[in-house]
Amino acid sequence: MSFPLLTATAVVPAVGAIATAAVPAARRTAAKWLALLFSLATLALAVAVLVRFDPDGDRYQLTESHSWIADFGVRYELGVDGIAVSLIALTALLLPFIILAGWHDADPLETTSSRWRPTQGFFALILAVEAMVILSFEATDVFLFYIFFEAMLIPMYFLIGGFGDRAHAGSDENATAQRSYAAVKFLLYNLAGGLIMLAAVIGLYVVAGNFSLQEIAQARADGSLDMATNTERLLFLGFFFAFAVKAPLWPLHTWLPNAMGEATAPIAVLITAVVDKVGTFAMLRFCLQLFPEASKWATPAIVVLALISIIYGALLAVGQRDIKRLVAYASISHFGFIVLGIFAMTSQGQSGATLYMVNHGLSTAALMLVAGFLISRRGSRLIADYGGVQKVAPVLAGTFLVGGLATLSLPGLAPFVSEFLVLVGAFARYPVAGVVATLGIVLAALYTLVLYQRTMTGPVKPELAKMPDLRVRELAVVAPLIALLIGLGVYPKPVADLVNPAVEHTMSDVQKKDPEPEVEAAK
Amino acid sequence: MNPVNYLYLAALLFAIGATGVLIRRNMIVVFMCIELMLNACNLAFVAFSRLHGNLDGQIIAFFTMVVAAAEVVVGLAIIVSLFRSRHSASVDDASLMKL
């Protein structure tokens, strides 16, 4: 029995959460450093996982398996494939930046009583989310996955509802109401999805007799377990609905703009860059593996939904007046791309989708966090309140521009690779879909550049004349992200090599082959 | 005549008692109705013991009486203290189940 690396990767942040929460009220800074320390430790473990993982080895590696609820065949089963590893790495990587960026977000106001300990709670909750997200990436037992998939909501709820953006339009109580509305909306949407998924999970148990992903997938593959067509479809829909809510797919997306608008920028990043990825990841891992036939059956409809998300999200982003909501709608558009890639059922599409999850995490983090720094300076989220920032804070403007360019997936930056792969993959299978999705890149340029022009260029607004440029802490957050964006844009091969074998497995699960080129060109 | 009739009588009394509990507002009267129900049960027990030809029924009835006595003592005490505090013996007044 080797060292349970995966468990450790999840346990460390959990312990960190408890430890941070236990820090006495007065020692606020200590709590922050503690949280940062634990997130870094998690990152180290994730790197260890990355090293130990052999892309060309078995499909699931570093597996752990212990009986948990014997009566229902629920096992504590962990295991990672290339996709999971890359996403775990992303999560562990982003967390320190999120914590660093939210350094002052939860400092108690003078008015609050000394017995209330917002800071400790804030960072503890963040770490708790990390632990659950990582576990849901690792779980290969459907029930185990479901538990963390749902439990994640609780800390997220408090993070959104409890630690809203100090910079808001309108009066204080109004903001509080908005915030709680957003938090409740987030919770209800995801709970609804989770409920339906629970039904599907139970149904799966009834049909398959256990919860183990590998066993069921194996049984599906060698035909020893065949489901009635309708059963499979219903179960698939049950799972897919939950994931479609989590990775907001039109028309289940409306919770995201509220949540991201009301939460502080780091939490918004946590939502869209980390938590939502669980949804798309689960589509790739559970929907396709457990219900290949149903997946193929549902593909056309889902592709259409994804296209709607792409165009619709982009158009709404253009129409927004609130910076963070704009980013949120942009994310909806990007999630459309991810789903499109997954269900294009081509290796390019799925590898692209996986890369997209990672790159979107990085790019949104860069853009959103810089936007957060900007907002914290002016105390407003309205685009109209800005202008000419580039003159007073060139570095901030520059980083913001890079984040924006990443969002519109400029070649040379990481998102381009994934987006183009998705487009090619989709085009190879559904040319029309590919073309329509390509419209998305024009719209992406539109909303990004409009945002940049309105906030950063033009004559300097008098309120902004004294605005300070990025501080060291903030630069320490943004610079590595940008470096990663460029690095992965120029040399994405490592990640691709990590992901490809896993994608091949998935492709074989759904028994799909890439369409052959018409003319065999002389290679 | 068959002693079963005693059972019928008991049933009737019990039902009457129950109805009383439901329609009266005066706590004391409600209590009396409960007593009535208990007595109906006792009658049934006694009748049963006669039907079966052993004394267990009577024993149960006996215990019922004892319990009834205890219950009455406590209940009346409660009523009295309630009456002291709110100068009314109405069930509806005492009920604050809804916020």
Added chain:
Amino acid sequence: MEKLIALLVAAPLLGAAVLLCGGRLLDRVGHWLGTLLAAASFAVAVVLFTDMLGKDAEDRSLHQHLFRWIPVEGFQADVAFQLDQLSMTFVLLITSVGTLIHLYSVGYMEHDERRRRFFGYLNLFLAAMLLLVLADNYLLLYVGWEGVGLASYLLIGFWQHKPSAATAAKKAFLVNRVGDMGLSIAIMLMFTTFGTFAFGPVLGAAEETGEGKLTAIGLMLLLAACGKSAQVPLQSWLGDAMEGPTPVSALIHAATMVTAGVYLIVRSGEIFNAAPDAQLAVTVVGAVTLLFGAIVGCAKDDIKKALAGSTMSQIGYMILAAGLGPIGYVFAIMHLVTHGFFKAGLFLGAGSVMHGMNDEVDMRKYGGLRKYMPVTFVTFGLGYLAIIGFPGLSGFFSKDKIIEAAFAKGGAEGWILGSVALLGAAITAYYMTRVMLLTFFGEERWRHRATASPEEPGAEPAAETRGGPGGHAEPHPHESPASMTIPMVLLAVGSVFAGGFFSIGDRFVHWLEPVTHHDHGDSPLSAATVTGATVVVLVVGVTLAWFQYGRRPVPVVAPRGSLLTRAARRDLLQDDFNHVVLVRGGEHLTRSLVYVDHTLVDGVVNGTAASVGGLSGRLRKLQNGYARSYAVSMFGGVAVLIAATLLMRAV
């Protein structure tokens, strides 16, 4: 030798990285560093060129494979370079002109506190442009393609405090994105058709492929070219792009970037050869733009915009030539090179004029400047002669060849295209003469007149340094510093001799033949006839302009002008069309969608929530808090239970 290719790109890239990331300490030396790296790249280019000349024509193309970029199953993208004669030509043009313009900018941007960043952007542009022409597959080309788009966005919007500049930059990027969409779709088509998108395999397999696919690819490539080369219908951004500093206009929007479309089409020659319909579309676009740009150029009073119109029309010539197939490819490139020289020279001259005139751009407020800035006058004049195709100068040879090729296309098409090209030549002569006369001849209309009206403070650094109210006083025309004049002189030399040098013994044709497979069409007219015709139309155009602007004094305030003139002033209403159809429509669409999202999509959800709330509110009434009613329900429940059990027992 191959190893050097990467250096071409690496040098300016390094410069960009250093200049953009380096702090203020680089402010003093930054511009020289940038210029140095550009020059270094040029030096490498020269070395490679000489090496290439050493080999014989067929095996001149070099390849360098750096690393595998995106490997996914069949989708294998490499970072690999291909340096053949075509690329070489471009590399030389880009690096040489680029270096010159770096040099020019040193003087031109002297007083701008953000000069370091400016040079960073220029280097970035050079790197991207070189990547574009050196890539050996379409995806890498796409990277360069968007890279130059980014650089042009940054440089057009360099004076970001000017809303007009910011808007122009955004517009340029967006319109280009539309073109890029075409390119990416083309790449996807290639991938699905050929399973690869490297030049070699794709172009090699172009022959045995369905014409339909090829036509589709060709049209998509054309769309891309339209975006980047400002061809109708995606030309609207070029005029606004003149908001950028003049060196930028010279380098990016005259000499190099805007010609990328021509490169793309010539590079994909095999595809177009196999898809006649696509070719026809190309020629049509070229012809239309040719006239469009020329007409616009005639109406503009802003010197830079007039030149921009001319650029459009000249690129129209190239596209037209490229659309003619093997007959025209060579001449397209040749005209591209010569145009690169003289148009850059013209722009630099215009910049110098503005530099001396407090950034006044309205030609009607110039006049008689030849006495005050002789060098500028001479260089600008030579460029002028070159562009109108004065016999013996560069423009003459290249344009003449294109017109010949147009006729050589043969059939009705040939006649139409040829005559259009001729007409274009005439108009070119007309508007360039107009520019010349308005600027350097006639009485000095700038006397006793404040320039650079206070409403829009001069963006160009010259005005900023003069600053204050003085900036709007009467200008004092003066010659520009050496750092600006030297490049102008060099470019003038290029624009005078390049054409002749190329066409003596068809050097250029033979040079490019291995890549573009030149063949002489059968022209219904002899070369001499065509040449004569061009000279005739040239004379006609010049005299027309002279009658209109040379003899009579020019009104300072533009006359209302004919309907055509007014339309041409507004870029033939293209912007208005875009505004009404796209911008307005888009605004309405987004606004209505936001509304829908709030009411419909969100409303459904909130509605459900509200209804549930209402229902529970009603149910709450049932709980009246009276013990007795609870008791009743309990009792009833018991009764029901007993009944149920009894019935169970009964049945």
Added chain:
Amino acid sequence: MTSVAAYTTSTGEAFQFWVLGTVAVIGALSTILMRRAVHSALCLAGTMIILAVFYLANGAYFLGIVQVVVYTGAIMMLFLFVVMLVGVTAADSLKETLRGQRWLAALCGLGFAVLLFAGIGNAAVTDFNGLAKANEGGNVEGLAALIFTKYVFAFEITGALLITATVGAMVLTHRERTERAKTQRERAEQRVREGKHLPPLPAPGVYARHNAVDIAGLLPDGTPAELTVNGTLRERGQIRDVSHEALADLRALEQRSADRLERPDLRRTDIGREGEGTGERAGRTEEASK
């Protein structure tokens, strides 16, 4: 005759059942229908006594007696005490406040009765074995044997229950004094401080004629002194005023003496005036007392 009642139901018993049963039902009904709690209690007592008779008839002699002694004797009395405490006179209205409550209750009760009847009917016990054998050694002995052997634990536990109940009742009804009671000394000091009524309050009653607590003592001029009456009664306005009777007697006495001595009437008149005056005052006191 008891041994007879054990195994057959004689017609006598049948007769007794039907008569007393009817009465019991009526008693029960009136228990829940009487407006005054007292009446309900009494009706219930009646029903219980009838039940006691039925116990006897069913051969449960001990229970019969216990029923009479414990229930009707002790528990019902307890009820009556509480009823007195709460207010005998209080007659709660039978008007239903909850809408539909009464009908629902009636319906439930009726349905329940029907159900029970159906259940018993289903049981359909035709023959029965009486208590003769069980009661051979005497009913009480039989019970005792069972209680102290088979049911001894239940018995003990019930004992504990009773104790607990008693304690509970005491705890519930016991009231804490909020403040310390004033001592005699403090009271006296307070009275001196206030400076009025240093002596104890005058006693009620008039001469030897009346000594009831609710009759105010009369002042020398015959007017009633309210101070002499207990405060509670004063509050309730239950002071009986007899001053005018006393004055009338006085006048009659003087009249008789005047007649005997043939005095002129002048004094009578002013006495009469005086009398009227007192009459008015008495009237005033009555008004005040109302």
